[in-house]
Amino acid sequence: MNFETVELTPEQEAFVAEARTFLEDNWHPSPEMAAMISLEHDRLPADFAELLAERGWIRPQSPVEQGGAGLGNVEARLLTELYLQHGVPQTNGSDLLSSTIEKYASERVRSEALADIQRGTKTVCLGYSEPDSGSDMAAARIAAVQDGDTWVINGSKMWTTYAHQSDYVFLLARTGPIEEKHRTLTVFLVPLDTPGIEVQAIWAMGDVRTNLVFYTDVQISDEYRLGPVNEGWRVVSEPLAVEHGIEDDLDALAPINGSMGSQFSHTLELAVETAVEWAVTTPGRDGRPQIEDPIVRAKLAEALLELEVSRNAPGETGKVVAAEALIRQSDALTDLAGPAGILDEGVPGSSRRGLLSWSRLHAPGTAIYGGTSEIYRNNIARGALGLPRPY
Amino acid sequence: MSTIELRWNDYSLSEEQEDVRSMLQDFFTRNSPSTLVREAEPLGFDADLWQRMDKSGLVSLAMGEPYGGQGGGLVELVLAAVEVGRTLAPVPFIEHTVATRLLGSLWGDAAEERLSDAVTGELVIAFAPSAAQRGRTLVPGGAIARAVVALDGDDLVLLRRDTPPEQATNQAHAPVAWWDATDEETTREVLASGEAAHTAWNTALAEWKVATAASLSGLAAGALQLARTFATERIAFGSPIAKFQAVSHQLVDIHMAVESMRHLALKAAWFTENEPAARPELPSMALAHASRATTKAVADAVHLHGGLGITLEADVSLYYQRAAVWGQLAGGTRADIETISAAIDRIAARHTPSEEIR
Numbered sequence: 148m149n150f151e152t153v154e155l156t157p158e159q160e161a162f163v164a165e166a167r168t169f170l171e172d173n174w175h176p177s178p179e180m181a182a183m184i185s186l187e188h189d190r191l192p193a194d195f196a197e198l199l200a201e202r203g204w205i206r207p208q209s210p211v212e213q214g215g216a217g218l219g220n221v222e223a224r225l226l227t228e229l230y231l232q233h234g235v236p237q238t239n240g241s242d243l244l245s246s247t248i249e250k251y252a253s254e255r256v257r258s259e260a261l262a263d264i265q266r267g268t269k270t271v272c273l274g275y276s277e278p279d280s281g282s283d284m285a286a287a288r289i290a291a292v293q294d295g296d297t298w299v300i301n302g303s304k305m306w307t308t309y310a311h312q313s314d315y316v317f318l319l320a321r322t323g324p325i326e327e328k329h330r331t332l333t334v335f336l337v338p339l340d341t342p343g344i345e346v347q348a349i350w351a352m353g354d355v356r357t358n359l360v361f362y363t364d365v366q367i368s369d370e371y372r373l374g375p376v377n378e379g380w381r382v383v384s385e386p387l388a389v390e391h392g393i394e395d396d397l398d399a400l401a402p403i404n405g406s407m408g409s410q411f412s413h414t415l416e417l418a419v420e421t422a423v424e425w426a427v428t429t430p431g432r433d434g435r436p437q438i439e440d441p442i443v444r445a446k447l448a449e450a451l452l453e454l455e456v457s458r459n460a461p462g463e464t465g466k467v468v469a470a471e472a473l474i475r476q477s478d479a480l481t482d483l484a485g486p487a488g489i490l491d492e493g494v495p496g497s498s499r500r501g502l503l504s505w506s507r508l509h510a511p512g513t514a515i516y517g518g519t520s521e522i523y524r525n526n527i528a529r530g531a532l533g534l535p536r537p538y
Numbered sequence: 539m540s541t542i543e544l545r546w547n548d549y550s551l552s553e554e555q556e557d558v559r560s561m562l563q564d565f566f567t568r569n570s571p572s573t574l575v576r577e578a579e580p581l582g583f584d585a586d587l588w589q590r591m592d593k594s595g596l597v598s599l600a601m602g603e604p605y606g607g608q609g610g611g612l613v614e615l616v617l618a619a620v621e622v623g624r625t626l627a628p629v630p631f632i633e634h635t636v637a638t639r640l641l642g643s644l645w646g647d648a649a650e651e652r653l654s655d656a657v658t659g660e661l662v663i664a665f666a667p668s669a670a671q672r673g674r675t676l677v678p679g680g681a682i683a684r685a686v687v688a689l690d691g692d693d694l695v696l697l698r699r700d701t702p703p704e705q706a707t708n709q710a711h712a713p714v715a716w717w718d719a720t721d722e723e724t725t726r727e728v729l730a731s732g733e734a735a736h737t738a739w740n741t742a743l744a745e746w747k748v749a750t751a752a753s754l755s756g757l758a759a760g761a762l763q764l765a766r767t768f769a770t771e772r773i774a775f776g777s778p779i780a781k782f783q784a785v786s787h788q789l790v791d792i793h794m795a796v797e798s799m800r801h802l803a804l805k806a807a808w809f810t811e812n813e814p815a816a817r818p819e820l821p822s823m824a825l826a827h828a829s830r831a832t833t834k835a836v837a838d839a840v841h842l843h844g845g846l847g848i849t850l851e852a853d854v855s856l857y858y859q860r861a862a863v864w865g866q867l868a869g870g871t872r873a874d875i876e877t878i879s880a881a882i883d884r885i886a887a888r889h890t891p892s893e894e895i896r
Contacts, residue, residue, distance in 0.1 A: 148551065148613060150808050153544040163542060221544065228542045399548035403801065420885055427889040436895050438886055441879075448879035455823050459801040461549075464794040521783070528786040531793055532766055537783045 149399065153221055163225055166204075170233045173198055182492075184417065184505055186236045187410060188355050190312040196239055196268050205267025206240040213245075214266030220398040231413070238309070239267040243386045244317055248336060248373065251382065255370035256336055260315065271336070272309040274318035274360065275383070277302070282522045284319065285329045285380060289362060291320035298335065298372070300343075300365040306516070310346045310358040313339055317386075319379055332379035335371050342366075353509030387518075404458055404465025411469035411513050412457045414506060415476055419450045421502040422480040425487055446483045450476045463527055467520045470513035477507040549804055551613070558599075558614055562621040565594060570625035572853045578628035582711040583682045588629050588659050597659035600635050605642045605649035606657040612745060612807040616752040620800065623756030624763075626856055630662050630679030630713065632749040637665040637687040640742040641696070644729055661685060666717065667746050667868035669739075673719035678867050680715035681705035687729070687742070690719050694735035696727040710863035743868065744810045744821040748803055750864050751824035754832040755799035757864075761839035761857040762792045768843050768854075779842075788838045795831035802827055819881040826874035829865025836861040 155163070173195065180189060191199065199205050202216060208223045209215025218226070230237055241248075245265050252261050263269035280286040289302030300320060307316060316337050323331030339346070343365035349357050374382040402409035426438035426447065437443045453472045460468035481488030481503050492501030514520045528534040551559065569587055578584045591597050600615035601607025608614075615635055622631050638656045641663070642649045655661040664679035666688035675688050681704070686697045700723070703715045719726045730738055766789055769780035779785045806820035836858040840847035847854050865871070 148555075148804060148808050149546040149548040150805060151546055151812070153546060155544075224544055225542060228544070232542075399546050399550075400544065402547060403549060420888075423882055423885040424889045426882075427886045428892040428895075430892075430895045434895060436891050438882070444879040444882055445875050447882045448875045451819075451881055452823050452826060452875070452878055455820075456798050456802060456827050459805060460794060460798040461801060464797050468794055468798060521787070524787045524790045525783070527790045527793065528780075532786075532789055534766070534770065534780045534786050534789065535778060537781055537786055538777075 153400070155221070155225075159221060159225065162222055163229070166226055166229050169202075170229060170235065174233055174235055176234060180236075181234060182500075183234075183354065184500060184502055185353070185355070185414065185509060186231075186234060187238060188308070189236050189238065190270055190309055191236055191239050191267075193268070199239075200266040200268045203266065206242060206245070206265065209242075209245075209265065213249075214262060214264075220400050224400045239270050241267075241271045244271050247382060247385050248317075251334075251373040252336075253370040253372070255368065256373075260336070264315070269314040270309065270312070271315045271317050272307050272313040272339075274304040274307055274316040274337070276304065276306045278305045278359070281305070282519050284383075285332060286325075287319050287321055287332060288325060289318070289320050291322050291333060291335065293322070293369070293376075296369045297366050298369060300335075300337070300362045300367065302362055304360045304362070306349075306357050307346075307360045308355075308357040308516075310339065310360050311348065311356075315339060316360070317373075319383055322376055322379075329380040331377050332383075333376050334373040334379040334382040335367060336373055337365065337367055337371060351512060353505055353512065355509065355512060402458065402465075403461040404469055405462060407513075407517050408457065408460065408465030408469035411466075411473045412454060414509070414513075415450070415454050415457065415469070415473045417502060418473075418477055418480050418506040419447065419454055421498050421500070421506075422450065422484055423447060425484045425498050425503075429484075429487065443483065446479060450480055463523055463530070466517065467514075467523045467527075470510075470520060473506070473513055474510040477503070477510040481507045549801055551617075555613060555617065558610070559617045562596070562618050563624075565591075565596065566621040566625040566627055570622075570627040572626070572856060575626045575628060575856055579711040580707065581681065581705060582628045582713045583630070584628045587627065591629060591631070592659045597631070597634070598638075598657045601638050601653075601657060602642045602649075605645075605653045607638075607642070612748060612811040613804070615745070615749050616803055616807045619749040619753040620756035620759070620803075623753035623758075624760040626757070626760065626860055628713075630664060630682060632746065632753060633664040633677075633679040634659065634662055634683075636742050636746045636749065637663040637685075639745065640665070640687055640738060641729075644738060656685075663687065665742055665746055667743055670717075670719060675717055676706060676714060676867060677717050678712065678714055678864070680717050681713035686717050688717065688719070689735065689739040690726070692732050692735055693728045694730040694739050695719060696729055698725045698727070699723050708863055710860040712860070712863050714863070714867070741810075741814070744814065744818075747821035747825040747868065747874075748806045748810055750868075751799065751806065751821070751828035752803040754825075754828035754861070754864060755796055755803055757857055757861055758792060758799065758828075758832045758835040759796045761836045761854055761861075762789065762796060764854045764857070765789060765792065765839040765842040768846075772844075785842060788842060792835040792838055795835050799824070799828045799831055817881075819878045822874040822877040825865060825868070826871040826878065829862075829871055829874075832861045832865070 207216045207218040207226050211217050275284050291298045291300045318335045318337045322333040343363045345361040347359045426443050429437045431437045431440050453476050457469040457472040487498045488503040490497035595608050598607040600610040603609040656663050662683040663685040664677045664683035666675040666677045668675050670688050670690040677686050681702050706714045769785050770778050772779050802824045806824040809817045809820050839854050840858050843854050846852050
């Protein structure tokens with residue numbers, strides 16, 4: 148066990164200074180991107196992505212020959228903190244997918260895409276859910292029919308976040324009778340500029356853009372197939388395990404509540420800090436700041452407690468606990484701040500950046516995307532508790 | 539631009555600590571079955587188990603070596619507390635360890651002689667986690683202790699009696715008792731006064747909270763084990779009830795609570811031992827979370843047993859009866875929330891009040 152402050156070596160201090168200068172000189176986000184509170188919903192602008200990739204700083208812990216910078220845990224974590232401080236999205240690196248793609252890539256994918264996917268200048272979005280299937284991922288209907296060396300794809304995919312900003316979609320498609328469910332699925336890496344693909348925006352609460360993607364007679368070469376025909380369920384299971392936070396070789400700096408759980412905790416931390424700022428700067432009944440009111444203090448303490456709890460929920464439990472904490476406390480803090488909590492950014496009397504209002508709108512999605520809390524509970528029931536498969 | 543403070547976030551136990559953990563699990567599983575827990579009622583103390591703990595070096599597991607202990611720290615205290623909670627072991631392990639550690643740190647060279655009968659457990663010393671009001675304080679382990687460390691006004695005192703006071707009977711069958719510094723059977727030795735008294739007491743209180751939180755996490759884990767077993771064996775509508783998501787998801791909720799409680803208690807133990815000033819709210823956070831999550835967990839565990847769960851015959855009812863008491867003895871979550879709210883001021887210091895504020 149160890150929670151000590153990491154003593155930075157002179158080399159690490161120099162690395163921070165270098166990275167900070169680099170970001171100050173080169174990161175000039177658009178006003179829209181600068182206004183975004185959540186950094187989870189946009190890719191990097193292409194020119195800046197190229198600059199980062201030249202340094203291997205999109206997937207910094209990967210070896211240099213795989214597009215990374217071969218950085219150690221400490222340097223990589225420092226870089227992550229700097230990205231957070233400067234508001235740099237960290238959505239280009241497909242750590243989730245790049246090892247799977249490398250494992251199954253054909254010669255063509257290898258030469259056309261692999262290196263750029265690994266360095267983060269080409270990006271991949273996930274084509275799992277459909278209009279008629281979400282949690283039941285293996286019920287996918289979108290059809291891929293083989294015609295010689297070509298596959299013809301017809302159907303649609305829902306919640307393909309980043310489809311409008313990505314180069315490829317990691318597509319789970321049906322390649323046999325649907326009755327055989329898990330045994331007739333195949334994965335393809337489909338270039339999104341292929342004719343017949345139409346991306347339609349869907350706007351969700353909290354300024355989140357995702358997409359509905361239509362595939363009409365989309366023809367792709369068999370070289371874009373990842374893994375054997377009809378073994379797609381096995382191919383998607385590998386990145387899913389990573390996404391669900393059940394990889395077990397955590398480094399000693401990583402949050403234990405997983406990549407999604409730690410994002411949600413970070414959002415909750417911003418909400419708590421915003422509520423504290425509101426309490427310091429807002430007068431209460433007798434003109435004294437709200438923060439001196441014991442009831443206000445108690446409610447802020449409750450939020451701080453739940454934030455800490457969310458950071459101590461390990462692995463798969465972390466996503467569920469952090470999402471539910473964010474939902475509960477976004478409501479509680481909105482209520483605490485009275486009207487400030489529901490006013491939009493810029494309106495007189497709103498919380499800073501309208502963050503409390505935004506947090507409440509953003510929160511419900513966290514218990515859904517990346518796997519619903521119910522799916523997670525099913526997984527935990529079987530994995531951690533060894534319970535029988537549910538009905 | 540703010541500087542970056544990185545901390546390690548490593549909850550892993552050393553190989554040695556893992557060995558201690560599995561030894562403790564084995565010891566309490568073998569030596570504290572539910573039959574023994576029942577036989578120890580209503581006082582809630584099994585002298586024979588306490589002696590066996592001494593023979594195995596467990597009474598002094600987390601006491602310092604200079605005065606004859608095994609030299610374990612807060613992590614070892616937490617690991618043992620988890621197992622005490624999991625098996626509802628009727629022994630005053632936490633309060634006795636916390637009180638003895640406090641005296642050991644205060645008495646220096648004299649500690650070895652003065653604590654020789656505490657190290658073996660022959661003399662039970664309890665720790666009072668609530669400051670005395672007009673000399674009176676409710677003490678966990680107080681009904682079997684002949685000595686109590688308490689905060690009485692601005693004095694840290696060692697109270698002693700030849701025989702323990704009468705048990706304050708309670709729903710947990712815990713050996714809790716009122717101690718009264720003004721009682722004529724009680725002697726009162728001042729250990730420290732003023733700031734020194736408060737500092738020493740606060741340190742011990744933090745240790746007591748961390749250990750009690752850990753113990754509650756163990757208690758919830760014990761109740762979970764019973765509920766899990768029941769749900770996989772009980773057949774209704776032609777199948778084990780564990781196949782129904784309404785049931786399995788409740789079990790998962792208990793599991794998630796156990797995991798977050800245990801990790802938070804470990805983290806709080808590390809900070810309390812190594813950098814108490816960095817996160818002084820962590821012990822209160824660990825206890826507040828454990829108190830609430832454990833009472834919820836045992837309620838769910840009872841519920842999952844159906845009507846059987848509320849009967850005295852069902853082991854899960856032993857857990858339900860004990861879950862609420864431990865978290866309440868330092869004032870309950872009301873007091874913890876007040877302590878945690880002090881941490882709000884660290885964040886508040888980054889902001890300036892507006893001009894409207896007088």
